[in-house]
Amino acid sequence: xxxxxxxxxxxxxxxxxxxxxxxxxxxxxxxxxxxxxxxxxxxxxxxxxxxxxxxxxxxxxxxxxxxxxxxxxxxxxxxxxxxxxxxxxxxxxxxxxxxxxxxxxxxxxxxxxxxxxxxxxxxxxxxxxxxxxxxxxxxxxxxxxxxxxxxxxxxxxxxxxxxxxxxxxxxxxxxxxxxxxxxxxxxxxxxxxxxxxxxxxxxxxxxxxxxxxxxxxxxxxxxxxxxxxxxxxxxxxxxxxxxxxxxxxxxxxxxxxxxxxxxxxxxxxxxxxxxxxxxxxxxxxxxxxxxxxxxxxxxxxxxxxxxxxxxxxxxxxxxxxxxxxxxxxxxxxxxxxxxxxxxxxxxxxxxxxxxxxxxxxxxxxxxxxxxxxxxxxxxxxxxxxxxxxxxxxxxxxxxxxxxxxxxxxxxxxxxxxxxx
Numbered sequence: 001x002x003x004x005x006x007x008x009x010x011x012x013x014x015x016x017x018x019x020x021x022x023x024x025x026x027x028x029x030x031x032x033x034x035x036x037x038x039x040x041x042x043x044x045x046x047x048x049x050x051x052x053x054x055x056x057x058x059x060x061x062x063x064x065x066x067x068x069x070x071x072x073x074x075x076x077x078x079x080x081x082x083x084x085x086x087x088x089x090x091x092x093x094x095x096x097x098x099x100x101x102x103x104x105x106x107x108x109x110x111x112x113x114x115x116x117x118x119x120x121x122x123x124x125x126x127x128x129x130x131x132x133x134x135x136x137x138x139x140x141x142x143x144x145x146x147x148x149x150x151x152x153x154x155x156x157x158x159x160x161x162x163x164x165x166x167x168x169x170x171x172x173x174x175x176x177x178x179x180x181x182x183x184x185x186x187x188x189x190x191x192x193x194x195x196x197x198x199x200x201x202x203x204x205x206x207x208x209x210x211x212x213x214x215x216x217x218x219x220x221x222x223x224x225x226x227x228x229x230x231x232x233x234x235x236x237x238x239x240x241x242x243x244x245x246x247x248x249x250x251x252x253x254x255x256x257x258x259x260x261x262x263x264x265x266x267x268x269x270x271x272x273x274x275x276x277x278x279x280x281x282x283x284x285x286x287x288x289x290x291x292x293x294x295x296x297x298x299x300x301x302x303x304x305x306x307x308x309x310x311x312x313x314x315x316x317x318x319x320x321x322x323x324x325x326x327x328x329x330x331x332x333x334x335x336x337x338x339x340x341x342x343x344x345x346x347x348x349x350x351x352x353x354x355x356x357x358x359x360x361x362x363x364x365x366x367x368x369x370x371x372x373x374x375x376x377x378x379x380x381x382x383x384x385x386x387x388x389x390x391x392x393x394x395x396x397x398x399x400x401x402x403x404x405x406x407x408x409x410x411x412x413x414x415x416x417x418x419x420x
Contacts, residue, residue: 021191024183031114066115087117265279
């Protein structure tokens with residue numbers, strides 16, 4: 001039987017590989033960003049605010065569940081099969097979302113399938129990029145690749161936002177169909193992956209960890225990290241006994257709550273007759289610049305001291321965006337928000353890592369990522385259910401004010417613990 005010919009065999013030039021990975025992340029982030037505007041589309045199709053919230057969260061719930069499962073399965077099946085499965089499920093999910101119309105059952109099944117497909121692709125791409133480059137190549141390579149992912153907010157997102165503002169709902173919902181088909185071409189037919197081996201218990205002697213340890217210890221660390229990423233709840237009991245780790249977890253959750261709120265502000269801004277892209281595109285452009293040029297400055301900053309002020313300032317910016325916003329004010333607020341987000345995201349990831357001893361690194365880092373993803377499940381539900389009882393502006397303010405109060409409480413507890 002003849003097998004489908006893909007481009008997963010044979011070596012590939014580094015520049016070509018970096019470009020294809022940047023395109024893959026551009027497309028994978030692209031359909032996720034376009035989906036931030038789904039509340040406006042679902043309102044057009046006749047869904048209530050709470051139904052729209054459930055549909056949005058269904059994607060992220062599926063992603064959370066399958067993220068826990070797929071990390072341990074990737075070494076068994078390999079990059080090629082994972083990317084193929086991700087492409088197939090993503091296309092099915094995008095097409096299903098486009099044709100489901102006002103059928104809630106069909107829409108939620110499509111969103112779940114979409115979430116599963118996205119997770120297959122994300123797990124494969126994230127693992128592949130970490131193994132495809134040597135340590136001394138990763139800095140420049142990762143910066144370019146992740147810039148590709150962030151570029152969607154400045155390109156695809158404004159187009160989708162414009163389509164909805166002009167009432168071109170069918171054109172909007174077809175954008176993700178085109179994106180997912182392009183993603184299949186890039187990841188399945190263009191990107192070559194067979195020359196990169198995934199470490200397993202049988203093959204981990206091929207790999208070493210550059211941390212000043214012996215090869216045997218390095219392999220044990222690699223195994224522990226891999227296991228921790230696949231099973232983020234293993235060993236968490238020890239993490240929660242450490243006040244510093246608990247503080248880092250809490251602030252990661254609060255920061256990600258603000259991040260998620262900024263991504264689902266379209267119903268709130270629509271109430272003022274404004275497009276979300278005025279804020280989010282400016283924010284993304286500044287964020288890309290900060291991450292590409294100011295990364296080394298993060299190493300000199302007192303991360304634990306800055307965590308609460310950065311998160312509080314971001315929440316205040318979002319709160320200001322609800323007070324008589326205009327195009328100009330949204331762009332100005334997005335500019336400042338982008339600066340703080342550009343520093344804040346890696347700052348909180350580093351804070352979690354800083355707080356945990358080496359023996360708990362895998363559990364702490366993995367659970368930190370889990371909390372970040374969890375917020376994108378919670379926020380659409382909060383906005384939709386509170387918004388249905390009141391209005392979208394009140395719902396947005398309620399969430400941002402809650403973040404401010406929680407951060408104030410966290411800071412008080414932290415100060416008292418230090419004095420005690």
